[in-house]
Amino acid sequence: MWKKAKSKDAPVKDGRLLTNLSWEADQVLNANKERRFAWRLVFGLMVCVVALAGVIAFMLPLKKVVPTVVMVDKLTGENQVITLAQDYVKTSTLSDKHWVQRYVVAHERYVYRFVQWDYDTVRLMSEPKVWADYTPKFEGSESMDKRLKDDVEILPNILSITLTGNGLATVRYEVKTRDYRTTAPPVVSRRIATLRYEYKSRNLLLENEQEAIANPLGFTVTAYQTDPEMGGEAKGATP
Template structure:
């Protein structure tokens, strides 16, 4: 038996009409699916383009932050200095405090005969009365620094780090720096020495005063206490000097040997005692 169905002549027109309707529906579904696919592809392309634009916009803000560690040339200690990034500064006030502290230490500890007056005026302008008087004494009297060194010597200061803190008294800054001394005539440069400066400071802004002073110190930064201590760099020379000191200390007991003749001189008094009875017998 055959499964084919026969179409009567009367139903032939309806049959072909139904077939054409199915073909039209199938083509409509294909076109609809194609339009849907193009819409999805277009949306994906727009998203990809937006992602590329977004990444290209954020690219300048992406950076690699290296962490800086320093090796102390004097002691060999390795310490964390900080991240080489502007985000390491927590605030604008911290930046100001470190700026003025470093500037004050450089002006006070440096010595350059040609820039001496400028550094001198800056230190006095950034110091209160007591600290300014202590600094001015360095340039008073016959042993004044400018008379002692003149133009034959220069001292260059390089700031290593600046740290600040708060205590019961107020704001305190600790500045580590190195000082290199150079003799101008011979061009001889001495090994650098390392120091730690501790200074207390405050801000006293004022609109009254000389214009040049207000321009040099607009925020009224004043150092109320200052102290500079040497680090352990000079101690390295001490072990080399100690062996040479021991041979010279050995001959020191030698001068003590001549002190022994004191015993013969103490025996001298019995001799006069023996002469006394001799004089009495002859007198009889």
């Protein structure tokens, strides 16, 4: 009997099969790699979106909408952006004391050459009710400036300013009253002023520039009272 010869194509077919299997395995591996890369990319994008949302949420409270007013000069036609004066100046304990002292001095002082200055200062820094309590002494034929003229000076000297919070201030001051019509020494007394104040936004469009410069923060006294200090009764003093 003769033996059947082995086919020479068998090894070739086996090799092709292995090659096909290897190619399919590579395709599956590449697909898995691409899938993992895609998921990593999606995860990275999600992290970026969450981080961006966090930044926006953090910065959102800092955003403030400020109305802008544009004023046109009637003569030149030039446009000027008007903003709140408070945008340029910050408040602090020291500035609070500065404005409190300035107000009390203007309210309590009488020096004939400074009457208009003090009058305008009190007007600019007072609410209507406080202003209404101040003005009577300068009204009518018996007003202080008509009676005293430049014959009498009343000079307050601030001794201490205490800020008690919530816009409240207590001011101890000494008042020296000198009457130049007599040879008597000046009379000195001590008083305590209590006032409530706040800062109101100013719109430069609603007032002239000089007033805005004089009170850029909008310092406003909403209540004012002054009383003699216990034990600080008036007494004579040598000049």
